Amino acid sequence: MAPIDDSEKEQTEVIDSPIVVQLKKLDDDYLELHRAYEKEEQELRRQFSNRQKPLLEQRTKDLLVSEGSEDPATGTPALKGFWLKALSNHPQFDGEIEEWDEPVLEYLRDIMTVDLDPNDSTKGYRLKFLFAENPYFTNAILSKEYHSAESSPYTGEVNVSEINGCTINWKDGKDVTTALVKKQKETKKGKNNKSVKQESKEEQEPRTSFLRSFFRSLKEGSGLPESIHQDELERIQGEAEEGMDEEEMVEAIMSNDYDMGCAIRFNIIPFAVRWYTGEASPEGDEDDEEEEEEEEEDDMDEE
Template sequence: KKTAPQPEEAAKAPEPEPKKEEKEEKEEEEEDLPIVKELKAVDDKYLAIEREYEKAVNELDKKYDERRAPLLEERLKVLTRTTEEEATGTGTPALRSFWLKAMKHLPQLEDQIFQWDEPVLEYLRDITRENVDPEDQQKGFKLSFHFAENPYFTNEVLHKEYYTQEESPYTGDIDTTEIKATEIDWKPGKDVTVEVVKKKVKGGGAKKQKQKNKETSEPRESFFRTFFRNLKKGDDLPEDALMQMGGEEDSDDEGGDELMQSLFEMDYDLGSCIKDCLIPFAVRWYTGEAAPEEDDDEDDGDDD
């Protein structure tokens, strides 16, 4: 009599993963190994040299900034070299719309400058940069937008400050902790970040009255709204970000935090681009020479 075939052995269940406490204990044991301590001591010596290097780079950058500054001042003199009569209505009378055109050629800015922003940016005289802490460039930088007297706001200078800190000495990553911007003192009826809308409202009283037009100011997209805003970790999302989302804040805290982090990163990247690309070589952005070539690889369609 033949014996029935034996059923296949059940697959072995995977071994349970070690508990968190067990992992931590194991890591602590590894850290206490004499050889690990010895290797860490080598790392610490290497890191100390890196700190010396960073300090030397900071000093070298300051030294060369002293040589760069006169050239940027010379550029400003050239752009503003004209008679008083020609100086009206612009910040750079020798070459009108200089900064506006240069900024619009910057890929990161071209979609942030709207038609109603352009007349204001016509009065931009200069953009300057400096470190928040002259002794440590990793703590952030400040951009200053200098304007000629204009009919839009009373500020002569609008500042944008980026505060950063080292996230980890082992990765070199920089974390932006806060972004501060000057509050713009708009003159009456000249705020380009809002749009005046006429709405019809019913008249009051017992008798029916004709509808009346009522003017209200509603926020709209603008370079002066999105760029000159404040961001701080832990704060609510700014109004312009909520506008882009349809006016509702993400009910998911994690989703809101991710969006805020994304705003920080995009804002910091834009500020860095203005600092490192636009300011030093503004005339090349004005002419478009510095702008990346557009990709012509578009579908031409089938010839069949």
């Protein structure tokens, strides 16, 4: 149990009537049994996870077969872009992956997950994205850690305190998270500042990108990361509730990020094939797409 400070302890002792003390004892006994259940449940999960592991390993092997493949230089020669498609079909990644992220993610060979603490899954987990050799970056693995803790034994809710991404070592001129942008540059001439010459210059500017947003680090209680792109920030501000400060926005980003991590961990890694084929996508998604297209058309009509 977490230590409580004296003033709090005192206050609790003052408030608790004998009947409350008596009932709390029952509550504690209930919690003790709940903890014992959780321990056994975790052991059970570990057992089954060990039995499932060879199936996932076999999947990775099958996807590596390059016989008859058009493009053996991809991460999954047997089915080009397997993981990109599996990720893209999950609703949690809707609008997250840009077209310039796609050729990079085609080099994904496998995604793996592991608990940070093998004895306590509430403490968080690591995701590992294994890449084939590719023209974009030199990392063989991009990894990411979610650090969390149970926020209350009475709700079972988990609170994410920190997300640690990794640095992507982009090859020269291959960083898809930036783009060359033509910029007008003003050059002042003369003393009266009136004669201005405009020079056109190309500059490498950041742009929205899954590879930018998904591998950055975030921390509870901190301000917005510097690497955040203006478009992403505007989207978050648009979705944010009124009066949200920077810290609360970071919390919202972390919560969305954690949901993406859990989608990978609990849905996509186990059943990647069904996400690849689209069979696992929730019903009605096609309707949504149709509706969106219609809306877009409407928007165009209005213009």
